[in-house]
Amino acid sequence: MPPNELVVLSHLRWTWVWQRPQHLISRLAATRRTWFVEEPLPADVTAPRLCSQDDGPVTRVWLEVPHPGRHVYFDDPVAAAYADALTSLLGAPDAPRTVWLYTPLALRLGEALEPTVVIYDVMDDLASFKSASPALRESQRATLDRADVVFTGGRSLHRGVTALRPSGVHLFPSGVEAGHFAAAQRVPAAGRRPVAGYVGVIDERVDLDLIAQLAAALPDWDVVVVGPVAKIDPAALPQAPNLHYSGPRPYGELPAVLGGFDVALMPLAFHEATRSISPTKTLEYLAAGLPVVSTAVPDVVTDYGSVVTIAADARGFAAACEALRTGRPPEQEPAVAALLRRHSWDGIAARMDTLLDRALDAASAPEEETA
Numbered sequence: 001m002p003p004n005e006l007v008v009l010s011h012l013r014w015t016w017v018w019q020r021p022q023h024l025i026s027r028l029a030a031t032r033r034t035w036f037v038e039e040p041l042p043a044d045v046t047a048p049r050l051c052s053q054d055d056g057p058v059t060r061v062w063l064e065v066p067h068p069g070r071h072v073y074f075d076d077p078v079a080a081a082y083a084d085a086l087t088s089l090l091g092a093p094d095a096p097r098t099v100w101l102y103t104p105l106a107l108r109l110g111e112a113l114e115p116t117v118v119i120y121d122v123m124d125d126l127a128s129f130k131s132a133s134p135a136l137r138e139s140q141r142a143t144l145d146r147a148d149v150v151f152t153g154g155r156s157l158h159r160g161v162t163a164l165r166p167s168g169v170h171l172f173p174s175g176v177e178a179g180h181f182a183a184a185q186r187v188p189a190a191g192r193r194p195v196a197g198y199v200g201v202i203d204e205r206v207d208l209d210l211i212a213q214l215a216a217a218l219p220d221w222d223v224v225v226v227g228p229v230a231k232i233d234p235a236a237l238p239q240a241p242n243l244h245y246s247g248p249r250p251y252g253e254l255p256a257v258l259g260g261f262d263v264a265l266m267p268l269a270f271h272e273a274t275r276s277i278s279p280t281k282t283l284e285y286l287a288a289g290l291p292v293v294s295t296a297v298p299d300v301v302t303d304y305g306s307v308v309t310i311a312a313d314a315r316g317f318a319a320a321c322e323a324l325r326t327g328r329p330p331e332q333e334p335a336v337a338a339l340l341r342r343h344s345w346d347g348i349a350a351r352m353d354t355l356l357d358r359a360l361d362a363a364s365a366p367e368e369e370t371a
Helices: 020-031 082-090 104-111 136-146 155-164 178-182 208-217 251-259 281-287 298-304 314-323 330-342 345-364
Strands: 005-010 033-038 049-055 058-065 097-101 117-122 149-152 169-171 195-199 222-226 243-247 263-266 292-294
Touching: 005 020, 005 104, 020 033, 020 058, 020 117, 020 345, 049 082, 058 082, 082 104, 097 104, 104 136, 117 136, 117 345, 136 155, 149 155, 149 345, 155 169, 155 298, 178 251, 178 281, 195 251, 195 281, 208 222, 208 243, 208 314, 251 281, 263 281, 263 314, 281 292, 281 298, 281 330, 292 298, 292 314
Parallel strands: 005 033, 005 097, 033 058, 097 117, 117 149, 149 169, 195 222, 195 263, 222 243, 263 292
Antiparallel strands: 049 058
């Protein structure tokens, strides 16, 4: 296989929360020139301006556009300059070029880059999210039709995608860097209040009422919420003397954060935005040695129900926290260890890399002559 180029088009920014795209692309970038192209960024500019910056294994690229204060998608008319600017930066491909999509709204931009292969990694049902673009459903179908290979980030997502595209779809639930989180040093419980904690983005997928009710049900505990607030008004966050918001923390600091928890929480709401999610944090909590309490998110129940306590409401969460205060049941450890081995990011990226190479080989093979 000749040297090849990877161009990732993502609705998420490389420097935001370290999650599926960063874990996978940082590994794939080890063997190919990699560009991470982000959604247009509304800024105080009078005309679109292309920006780029080397960041670890990738080169970040983003287009600053006028209209600060509002969200701008890849397909927004104010971002029409993106295709020409990006094509000028990358140049015409002189080797196999893979375009890897995280949002179907970037399909047209990806096509302008003359890809050899198009990969679509479906990590979320973006059309169900708050303030989603009305074009997402139609763009999703077009992208599934166009992509050479499709990956899905969870079982529920996989079922939804294969209903639209029966073949060429590969299930890759999110993984974990187990060694990173195994470094969590548990803070001794003696002399401090017990802590039930959540780490992740705080948006419409989190059941804020449940968090408020849990804090009320556990007055002798601290409930700690760690992560950035997105798409909701921070003023709407519930408040209580024992409810603490710590803000976002870098990925490298998360083991220390989790070391201060006694129980890890996944208080996820029930609506369209959570119907198909498969939270990465499940495995991260388990790798840190924590007991986990979650609402009955379908993929969590299916994949982790034997090692995660499922609770329906604040009373159930509070009872589970009290029961798990001293740690995870020892009998769960073999199953947890097996899950962590099976779902390593290294292994997932390697299997994806093999499928990508096969797609590139197929695309580069000379067509058979016809009589």
